[in-house]
Amino acid sequence: MENKIKRLSRELKFKGEILEFYQDTMEIDGTHTATWDFIKHKGAAAVVPVTDEGKILMVRQYRNALERYTLEIPAGALDSTDEPGISCASRELEEETGFRSEHLKWLITLRTTVAFCNEKIEVYVADKLIPSRQHLDEDEFIEIQAYTIEELKEKIFTGEIEDAKTISSLLAYDVKYRKNK
Template identity: 55%
Template sequence: MKEFKRINRQIVYKGAILDFCKDDIITPKGHHVKWDFLQHKGAAAVIPVLDDGRIIMVRQWRNAIDRFALEIPAGGRDGENEPTNMCAARELEEETGYKSSRVEFLQTLVPAIAYSGEKIDVYVAFDLEKSHQKFDEDEDISLEIHTIDELMEKIIANEINDAKTVSSLLTYYCKYVKGDCEK
């Protein structure tokens, strides 16, 4: 397969969490094209699993969809050098008020592969210990606790449609609950 070659990336707008860029690309056929690109420092997400197997979810306001959404805890890295497992642990405590002594890597997601470089590393947290929530100034989060079966039903009913949450819960279900999805 022939390669595309980026010859220039210009930051058009620098935002708080995203930079909007214009890329100049040369296609394998020699065409010069311009593509939009959203630059993102990366993020981490975590599925907090209680000792009885139920999962702690967060419900928070999302401006992009103008409503509250039910999601797994997640957040952006404090910088490009922050390890994502540290980011996941921080977000777990900030959003749920729990710490974990056992965090396992689940998957890496690229939620908008056509136009964004954002990557989200997803973890599963076990052996939870109560701590304290530490919300960011723009967060208003409530907690909900559900079984994985209830969450699967919410996905099917389109009550959960956040891509990172859907993908992560389905992967968790296959790997930890069903245990035979690797076949």
């Protein structure tokens, strides 16, 4: 099965700030070719920020692809492909929430859309939050809201939260850090 599929060529079709779009010509089982789309992503990191009261800080922001506001954990793209995920998560925590932490712990690594994209998101948990200030990009308008994990799970199961990284991260946090509560 390993040798049934082989890439014959890869052609760059579009290069953006965080994405590159390619069309690959693939040989299938030595009998025919197919054209597959591939999106190269430079990577990202996210963080589950937990307050001393056990609430999770969430960001409410507009998402152009959905044409509406969403409720998500703080996250952002790596500055470069070799930036450590923990550095990006720490930066995004402070930029988006106005808090920082010296206690980031790895939670999970996600591959968001494996059928056509190589995006990888490393997710961390931050506690012992230290007040700082937001450093939003000029095109970011973010509102911070704090919720219990039970409130967030209700929002997941009623369909209010649809973002895959947020759902995966919150449920992983619940299992890993709250399993005995």
